[in-house]
Amino acid sequence: MKSVFLVKTPLQLLNAIEAKHYFKLSSGDCILIIMGDRKSQPQLLMLASDTQEWGKVVTLNNVNMFYGDPLDIISNSIVKKIQQLSLFKRSFFYVRRLNRISKYIGNAKYIFMGYTRYIYMNHFANITQHEKVILLDDGVGAIEYAKLRKQGVILEPNIRLKTRVKRYGKVFFQGVKGGEAENVTFFTAYDISVDKNDQVVRNDFSYLRSNVNALTVSDDVFFIGSPLSEVSIVSQENYFLYLNKIKKYFKNKTIVYIAHRRESPKKLELIKSELNLKVVLFDYPIEYQLASIGPRPKILASFVSSALDSCRLIFGDELKIISFTLDDIIDPYVEEIGAVYESYKSYTSESFNIVSEY
Incomplete structure (x- = not known):
């Protein structure tokens, strides 16, 4: 059947x-x-x-x-x-x-x-x-x-x-x-x-985990972008304020901004020009990209992203993951985004951190 x-x-x-x-x-x-x-x-x-x-x-x-x-x-x-x-x-x-x-x-x-x-x-x-x-x-x-x-x-x-x-x-x-x-x-x-x-x-991504390739590890921070402003979860102004804070948080490191396919080209251009970040759009889901194609970063960060959950399961302690919290979330998304952060709290560890003050 x-x-x-x-x-x-x-x-x-x-x-x-x-x-x-x-x-x-x-x-x-x-x-x-x-x-x-x-x-x-x-x-x-x-x-x-x-x-x-x-x-x-x-x-x-x-x-x-x-x-x-x-x-x-x-x-x-x-x-x-x-x-x-x-x-x-x-x-x-x-x-x-x-x-x-x-x-x-x-x-x-x-x-x-x-x-x-x-x-x-x-x-x-x-x-x-x-x-x-x-x-x-x-x-x-x-x-x-x-x-x-x-x-x-x-x-x-x-x-x-x-x-x-x-x-x-x-x-x-x-x-x-x-x-x-x-x-x-x-x-x-x-x-x-x-x-x-x-x-x-x-x-638990057991199949992808069992097929992780030995790949080059990059010292860059990979930051997973999100269409949060496009769908009015936060304003674009606040989104850029958060990114600027994150840039200062990683002041001694190079940040590679991994674009989401739903982010507007205009916003991505502003991220390049105003924040001076390198913007990359992968051909594959980031989980597959990091497991099978490379390169793989030492640090993976985002606000909220399903990739943080899946990469935690796939790479374990080999990859440091950071979730940065958001303030000023626009209704009616406050409860929904809050539930995601609550789920993150349940598996915080040395390799998975939630950062609220940045």
């Missing part, structure tokens, strides 16, 4: 690889469906190609909507050209493509979902018979999502009216079955408490 992995981001794919090995699934029985956007798609395809973990790799927008095996590459040049038109790459056609995949594979053993509240992933889980739905980490959102499920919250709090209307439109016009599963398994690196109907399986 096949297992299906639905991913939107490189980090979801990295966690999918860990899940595949944890649940001891053979490559031939695993179908990877890539649902990335313009920014994440190249990284997803590169990582999928490099790791060679899957029996089938399918880009959702390339699934044949009309006939034949939906998992095969379209050979008919006319049909291929038609389906490459921008019109047919709109999310409106996702349902038809997912329906064809579901009908073709029949029952699935496991369905792994990378983005817990992505309506199209939920749709696939709802139309496909399966033994279990397993949720993969994508950032620190698993902490909040587990809490909301425990509270019985179906829709995200503070969701915008426009987003809510668009969801109802997808249900009415596209036939999306976007309801969330009654019970799920969290495959997570976080210490979370779940509803009685849900389960937790701890992701």
